[in-house]
Amino acid sequence: MAAVRRNIVTNAAARNAFVEGVKRLKAENVGVTTGQLGIPGTSKQLSTYDSFVVWHHRAMSEFTPTTQGDRNAAHRGPAFLPWHRHMLIVLEAQLQRVLADPAFGLPYWDWAKDGELPKTDQPKSALWKATAIGGDGDPTLGGAVPDGPFSDSTGWRLQVASDSNGVLRSVDRPLRRGFDVARGLPRKADVAQALARTSYDVSPWGSLSAGLRNRVEGWVPAASAPHLHNRVHVWVGGDMLPASSPNDPVFYLNHCNVDRIWAAWQKQRPTAAYRPPQTASTDLFRHRPDDPLYSIFDAGGNGPPLNQMLDVSSVYTYGSLAVA
Numbered sequence: 001m002a003a004v005r006r007n008i009v010t011n012a013a014a015r016n017a018f019v020e021g022v023k024r025l026k027a028e029n030v031g032v033t034t035g036q037l038g039i040p041g042t043s044k045q046l047s048t049y050d051s052f053v054v055w056h057h058r059a060m061s062e063f064t065p066t067t068q069g070d071r072n073a074a075h076r077g078p079a080f081l082p083w084h085r086h087m088l089i090v091l092e093a094q095l096q097r098v099l100a101d102p103a104f105g106l107p108y109w110d111w112a113k114d115g116e117l118p119k120t121d122q123p124k125s126a127l128w129k130a131t132a133i134g135g136d137g138d139p140t141l142g143g144a145v146p147d148g149p150f151s152d153s154t155g156w157r158l159q160v161a162s163d164s165n166g167v168l169r170s171v172d173r174p175l176r177r178g179f180d181v182a183r184g185l186p187r188k189a190d191v192a193q194a195l196a197r198t199s200y201d202v203s204p205w206g207s208l209s210a211g212l213r214n215r216v217e218g219w220v221p222a223a224s225a226p227h228l229h230n231r232v233h234v235w236v237g238g239d240m241l242p243a244s245s246p247n248d249p250v251f252y253l254n255h256c257n258v259d260r261i262w263a264a265w266q267k268q269r270p271t272a273a274y275r276p277p278q279t280a281s282t283d284l285f286r287h288r289p290d291d292p293l294y295s296i297f298d299a300g301g302n303g304p305p306l307n308q309m310l311d312v313s314s315v316y317t318y319g320s321l322a323v324a
């Protein structure tokens, strides 16, 4: 039976299960050390949760093709939505396992709803309460999150993180946030503009493309201003900024909503095809339908084919597709 993904703000059971599940994955030794993975710094055991951070960082470092510096295996290209859909499905399965609940559905954060609030009220959303997922970082603590289930006092500590040069290093420190209150979250009208795109993606298949994917990812309309998905990363700030952003469980709540927007678009436009087609240039490897999604958990870095992510109705559904 397909899992149902629900709103984390209005569904306390889904929220509590999510928090409990990620804490169990964080406490579970995956059996690999950072040293074995060639990650610089003091070698330490990685948790199952941390292995997803490594996966995301590596996907972001894998340029497709290697001769350019824009599109990578999971971002700034058509695979952005299917790759993160796959990542969420893999995490959701791990959460179902440690929660012993095969019906568990990853919750989403409907950030465009909070985006309708005055900017100074947005950090007061119920999501950020200590009884939910904790709030903003404390500048007097170097940006560390002081309350909630991922504060230092609960034992939630980062084991791998990007340094200022983007290199993934072994670390041992608290989770950091730094809300960009002045910028504000994306609004429903922004989501509606993305949904109005008739094409999934278009040439040049990067961060300059028009089309649904790049609107949702947030490099357009103007690359200088982050929109939708990118803006949410920037708004939360701290550890949500670099390639190691899955360190903050908010990463998954954001991406679940990003995926929900794609699902809503797919439902509105059932005849709109994924683009590019398989006949596109091999420069678009990992972004064409039959290409394998990049995965560190599969031999050769080759996960399931991208096209397996285009209809996932047997895996999960959303309690609501009201996104805009």
Ligand code: CU1
Binding pocket: 056, 074, 075, 084
């Ligand atoms: Cu990502």
Ligand code: CU1
Binding pocket: 229, 233, 255
């Ligand atoms: Cu992201």
